[in-house]
Amino acid sequence: MQAEFRKDLPDQTVCALLYMFDFWALPHQLPPKGNWRSWVVMGGRGAGKTRAGSEWVRSIVEGDMPLDEGRARRVALVGETFDQVRDVMVFGDSGILACSPPDRKPEWQSTRRRLVWPNGAIAEAHSASSPEHMRGPQFDAAWVDELGCAAIDKGTNQPNKFLDPKSSESALPHYSNGQRDDYLQMQYLRAYYGFFADEENNPVSPVYGGPMVDMSRAYIWAWDARPWPDFPSNLGVWSDGGNHVTGHWLTGRTSVIPLDHVVGEICERVGLMEYDVSALHGVVRGYNLDSFDTPRAALQPLMIALGFDAIERSGVLVFRNRGDAEEIGVAAEEYVLPEGEGAVIEQIRAPEPEVVGEVRLGYVEAEGEFVARVADARFPHDGSADVTQNDLPLALTEAEAKAIAERWLAEARVARDSVSVTVPPSRPDVQAGDLARLTDAQGVETLYRVDRIEDRGARQLEAVRVERQVYTPSAAVHSVGEIRPFAVPVPVTAQFMDLPLLTGDEVPHAPHIAVTASPWPGGAAVYSSSEDSGYTLNTVVENPSRLGVLTSPLRSGQAGLWQRDVTVRVELPGAPLSSVAMLDVLNGANVAAIGDGSSDNWEIIQFANAQLVGPNTYELSELLRGQAGSDGLIPDIWPAGARFVMIDGTPQQIDLAQSARDLARHYRVGPSLRPYDDPSFRHYVEAFQGVGLRPYAPAHLRAVAEGTDLHVSWIRRTRLDGDSWASVEVPLGEDTELYEIRVIRDGALLRDLQTSSPGWTYSGAQQNSDGASGAFEIHVAQISLRFGPGLFARIEING
Template identity: 55%
Template sequence: MPPELKSGAAWLASATPESVEAFLDGLDDNALLALPWIFEFWALDHQLPPEGDWKSWVIMGGRGAGKTRAGAEWVRAQVEGARPLDPGKARRVALVGETFDQVRDVMVMGESGILACSPPDRRPDWEAGRRRLVWPNGATAQAFSAHEPEALRGPQFDAAWVDEMGCAAIDKGTNEPNKFLDPKSSESALPHYSDGRRDDYIQMQYLRAMTEYWGEAANNPISEYYGGPMVDMARAHVWAWDVRPYPQFPGLPEVWDDAANYARGHWISGRATAQPLAHVVGEICALAGVEVFDVSALHGVVRGYAMPGGITPRGALQSLSLIYGFDAVERDGELVFRMRDASVDAEVAPPLLALDGDDQSLETRRAPEAEIAGRVRLAYVEADGSFEARAVEAIFPDEENGPASASEAPLALTRAEGMRVVNRWLSEARVARDTAQFTLPPSMGWLGPGDVVLLQTEEGARRYRIDRMERAEAIRVEAVRVEPGIYEASEETDEVARIESFTPPVPVTPVFLDLPLLTGAEDAYAPHLAVTSSPWPGAAALYSALEDAGYALNAKVETQAAIGVIQTILSRAQSGLWDRGPSLRVKMLSGALESASEEGVLAGLNAMAIGDGSSDRWEVFQFRTAEPVEPGVWDVSLRLRGQAGSDALMPDAWPEGSVVVLLDGTPRQIEVSPSARNQARHYRVGPAGRGYDDPSHIHTVQAFAGIGLRPLSPCHLCAQSLGGDLRLSWVRRTRIGGDDWEALDVPLGEVSERYRVRVFEGQAIRREVVVSAPEWTYGAAERAEDGMIGAPSFEVAQVSDVFGPGLPARLTWTG
């Protein structure tokens, strides 16, 4: 094959039709027939052996990279000559795999194996009885299993094709390490006798067994010819370390279609750093100064464990014990750890029991069901994803509304593992309602806490785990009931842990709204905060301080508010009546609008604040109809204006660009103490995941008057001429509890009833009085005293002891 035609398929695929036709026309019939079988022409660069002298060629790649095809074609290149019967460079080849079945099913007979890759006149015969391939030219390839290394002694091989070792993280994966699950593959299958559950521990034990076995000098002697071990574990490769970064793979299934295969696949990416439970427990014991301990009976894999500050080694072991289900017992001066599995250590029938002082050898009890938790919850750190805090819960059907027993574990777990833990806890709690007290003779003193005995009771044979023993002339035992099924792994579906998409630290847009009371249940002193951002960072945090330093967290906003700007003018309208004027066009920066029924609007739905962006200048209105015009743009019509007493703030027109905020419960009140009213404070608002000193946080200085305390403006202000006097009267409104239609009058809502009355001539104030009733007379003598020449104007505002004068009602006398 000329060098320029190696990997020629890439050239052929990108060539012009004329070039392809010229290339094919230039081949004779034999060359044209041979072209499909010339691997160098079709291969990718990484599938071709390296140039120069070499002894070992290692191909590393993910599933589908073409490793098997490359190995099969390399064997062909070694044994085949120029013609079918001509000898090649190698006469004897070793085919070595994890198991013999793997060699036969993958390397020899697989879709990319030697038989599938060989042209008809050079295809070897498979001699099943002798486990070998025989080519027409006499070359042979013998199949070997890595579990029978001694079989490789004797034959003088010219070349060898060795597959990598590896085991899927699946139940009983070591039965057939070459098996894998992939719905898209025809070779997808479970290992023998596997139930299909994810099992990272069996994969870990497989790799430990391989490395420890070949690490023994007796199993891996040094060659007298080349001075190295028979199996060089320094050059051993495990299937499969993926070049895709962990945890992005498998945490981004929308990027990689095979992410769902990770949980029960061969990948060691993300698993290589896990530790056996026995090693972790042993390390904690060493930290505690315990020198004599036995952890050989512990089984499990620890993906990540953090010892919280201040926790003792005993507390750390107890946390692991609860999650993994093991006991620590003392045996002959040694601290022994072993898994709970309810296996029986001794059978105890009543004739073997000793009598205590009360002539009672066995007593069984059952705790009331009310004392047993029917709901258990576990908080943990999610493995294989963003390592966020997650929680799982197990509930008995009859305890859906009952209290939950909650625990936290500083452990990295999958959701399936977390569910198995809480299911085990729940089952243990129910079974452990049954307890037993009995007395053993000294001859059974070899039993100890943690051992399981099979007791013959009136209900039949039951298993009890010994929890406490008191040794005297006889041995007094306290035990709890156990069942083997509790410790069998439940069938929980493995879910791919997703990585949340990265949200850049963009600034947020805060809007402060010092609003009147809408429901009466709000804090009258505190303003609302609405926040939006694109993209939304997940949550926003508000920090406050007396000066631009020493900030403390004030509030956390979890949900993005619906904020927008108006694109048409909103003219003044009469409050208390449906505003049927032109539609108001609103462009929403975030959130959406929707229509509501008339009954719903009258009940409080679709409330919206409109203002100029300042904290204390907001009109509240409601709307019934919102029609989408284009993405993010709505026409709002059929409105109720000046709600909650904000009609006194209504200008002649709200101009284009005015800010609107949907009051749907998302804007939340911040913390402002009564003593901080009208005091300027520093605020920083930004993504909750970043500190307040991050550039993404916005700094602002705000002072809030506590509009919830502000009295509403009086209504029905009118003037009547009585001789030379003018008599003013009005009707009081209330900011609290004014919706009761059965009451004779609305509540006062203030400490006392007072009103401030101002008399204007033009813009000049001629007189100001405070009255305690909703009426006042402006006499002729007072008009003369004030030098009133033109028509007077009046402002009447209710006065609050805390807030001061509220919004005024205005009237100009024209009579």
């Protein structure tokens, strides 16, 4: 209709039509009809709010002709800051200057912070942070911009700035590092509402009985009508979802509570009223407090996670962020000798084996689906294998959890150094919880946190080393929470496998787990415990394994040789099997495990040919049997129905402490999006030997008779780095070379001994003493000091 209307207009009229906003405006951009006093324009970015405001100001200050007076002579332009008024309302792409025709365009007088129209109308710029400036002038009308601050570092420097790659106005606030900061956004709003809640700052008018600024009608940018957490997490639907992380949205953030409020409530619930949380900052997104036995038990998870201390000062419990503590200097000449005439300063360093090499942190995802997650932090190329795992009853974003794990790891490394020093009674200013910068005899200053003071005239300080940089979060990448498709709560099939080393990169004593389900729930969680309660998250399996069964028996075969005339059929759902060249097999392709369903009885095989012979059924040929030292486990026959698992990288190791080897532990395995007490979880009780530590059976076991003596010899094999053809001899792979020899006849043990060399002579006298007449067997196994005897090689002796 608009195009049809323009078609018959002269060019000059069409040019003038560009500045007739009533013709182009969307319905929500036009002021309401009737006698109204306040008009609120609500909408998201791009809705045209700024344009609506600019055009409304023009409509009330301009007359019919450029010099004619309009309905208003003095207008107030109010924003959060003067910069915002100037950059958005005056000079913005949709600001007053951009919308005005040349003959009616006002002049911006920067020194007086105002616009002056050709007809004499004036619009003055005012900042909401300086409301006192609006008391003197009288105004006919006001255009007030919304209140709001982006959740970004130093967002209060320029509250209107936001990050959006699709917008020409995308920019960081002054001096911002671009990191997410929900706490700053919260403090910004608390400051505004706190300021105007004070009657001295916001007096009540004797004329109309209301405050100068009615905060009940203050509109904060921005609340989104789209449902949380589908917005912003569902990026396939909401293209601007990624902007939420550091944007102005309150959506998803209104449930966040200031840390000082949470700590204060815990204190008051136990009757502790003498507390001070004024110096405490941070936010709590969610805290699961199962019991309230003691305030310490309630506060400690928060203190550990968010890095703050509780310090008693003059009968008041003071809470303070560790990174904000003030430093107190103590010079070396102030130290005094403690009782016993010991060292003036005693420095202690924890031994290397106690150093933590990796921290794993369990938490609840604060956005998205609110599921259990694990954040991991480790020192790269670090020799320490010590892993610390903790589960926090807190809701965190992924970046927050990562930052906490990194801080814990750094704190543990730094706190390896501790000190004990005695200072005179003249230093009562040094108290527990303070940061003391201690100077040693060489003049080197080191920062310590005082943990304990023993006051016996002289004051003995015990402190641990700290570094302030630890409390500066790393530049972890913030992202919106993930929304996955609905997971059907179907049980998953899990198979624990205590396997030998296949690549050499595995943890030798840790078992593998293979998990599958139909349909796949998006992930499987493995929880573990020493008893059937109190489970903690052990491992999350992201990808399903290929588990199947033999549909035909597989008879015994010789290890180390291609089985060219042997085939076996397997039923295996999931990704199809494929044939590969024999050279690829020798390089590690097509590896599978066959077992009876127990955790430790698994033969490792490889195959070159895989032919599809039925639905999900394959015939495998060109086999290699007894790989990775499992030749000692080849049975006379693997029957139809035996388990078949592809070792293709999807079965993964679970966490198991070395001290838990051979100890029965409880496991619950089920969909990762469900709690472990959900009916879809299955319960297992397993104990693992640590087969990765098990020595291989010796090779080429021979016995040669010399008179009445029997000389037995064999060749050592290794489970570590034994595939190189350039080696003169395979590496030992164990702490020491040691073998166990057993002489057995008709199942009875005749002799059991150990030797440190790959050979042994069974003398005629020993044979007579043992009664080893007729047929008997000799069994030989290599011994591991950590595992014990490995698999035995066997030779029959026919007397």
